[in-house]
Amino acid sequence: MTVLTQSPAKPGDAGGPAGGGRRLVDMVLRARELSILGALIVLVVATTIANPRFLSEQGVKDIFLNASILALLAVGQTMVVVTRNIDLSVGSVVGLVAFVSGKYASSGDRNLVLIALVGVAIGLACGLVNGLLVSFCKVPALVVTLGTLYVIQGLDHYIAHGEQIGAADLPSALLSLGNDAVLGIPYLPIITVLVMLVIGFYLRSYSSGREFYAIGSSPEAASLAGVPIRRRVLTAYLVSGGLAGLAGVLWLARFGTVVADAAHGWELKVVSAVVVGGVAIVGGTGTVYGAALGALLLTTIGSVLVVLKVTPFWQDAITGVLLLLAITVDRLLALRVTRVLRARGRKMRRTRDAA
Incomplete structure (x- = not known):
């Protein structure tokens, strides 16, 4: 989509076509997010009618806990996808960080903050390699991140040597982070929501944040x-x-037991959540809020199928259908927005010529 470059008027000028284009795109994005929320509500209500225990306190807690890590990854993936790129290495990074930070945490009475810093530092190092190869070396993002996916997986298996980290080896503070709550709300969803709000506010409110969309x-x-x-x-x-x-640190805190292939295959789940959440795979549009809702929707579908005792095969099939549907809808909306903006531009030119 090229809605940011169709007029010399300032993007913030409400009277110019760029301003009208931005309002139109914002309206479309809100409609996408509301439709995801509506589908989520319908799914939950229908499942609750079929099985009233679905909305038990523990059931709701499990859904949000399971969705938290996927939503957190989807938020980060959104920043990459809006620039017309992709990061297929995130699942491997989670696995590597979960194991390495687990080894670090189990080697002594480690501070929770230090464990988190170790995990984030490893993730930043992986992101730096991807970013340098894509942005400065001009290597296609798909090739780079697919390559680093396998490199990180191999490194993870080399470090692990078939070893497994158990919850008994980890500090109690770390395990509490993954399973305890404040005012009945688990820590993991709180962390995810805070990160989502910060990044969403930055992308929306700062000129440097809006530049990511301009690139896409x-x-x-x-x-x-x-x-x-x-x-x-x-x-x-x-x-x-x-x-x-x-x-990766939250994965370790949530599950306690970690092996070398933790989060294996999650890169596709993350991309699916982002696209289902309304982020255009060709870049330029989408929000972190929609991506988080997409992650929650996919997680809820998985929980629903378990409750209804449906074979796990259908979860992958439904995810694939949703992905194809989201891409199709995104393409149709993009064409519709382009036609509307062109019509507005022609109308303004006729008005200016008549004056």
Whole structure:
């Protein structure tokens, strides 16, 4: 989509076509997020009618706990995808961080903050490698992150040597982070929501945050406007890697027992959550809130199928259908928005010529 570059008027000018385009895109995004929320509500109500125990206190807690890590990864992935890139290494980073931070935590009475810093530092290092190769070396993101996916997996297995980390080896403070709550709300969803709000506010309210969308909408126009494309793409990968590192620590805290292939295959779940949440795979549009809702929807579908005793095969099948549907809807909406903006531009030109 090129809605940010179709008029010389200032993007914030409500009277110009760019301002109208932004309002139109915002309206479409809100509609996508509301539709996801509506589908989620319908799914929960229908399942509760079929099995009233689905909405028990423990059932709701499990859904939010299970969705927290996926939503956190989806938030980081969103920053990458809006710049027309992708990060397929996040699942491997989670596995590596979960095991390495678990080894570090079990080697002595480690402080919780230090454990988290170790995990985030490993994630940032992985994000830095991805970001440098994509932004400065101009290697396609799909190739880079697919390669680092396998490299990180191999490194994880080399470090693990078939070893398993058990909950009995971990500090009680770390396990409390993954299972305890404040005012009845588990810590993990609180952390995810805080991260989502901070990044969502930054992308929406700061000019540097909006530059990520400008890059995804039209890299050529963004370059002409003076946007530091390489720096922004590198930043996106650093954020994605750092959040994957944090997710690895939370994975360790949540499950306690960790082996070398933790979060194996999660990169596809993360991309699915982002796309289902309304983030355009071609970049330029989408919000972290929609991505988080997409993660919650996919997690809820998995819980529903378990409650209804449906074979796990259907979870993957439904996820695939939702992914195809989301991409199709995104394409149709993009074409619709483009037509509307072109019609508005022609109307304004006719009005200006008549004057």
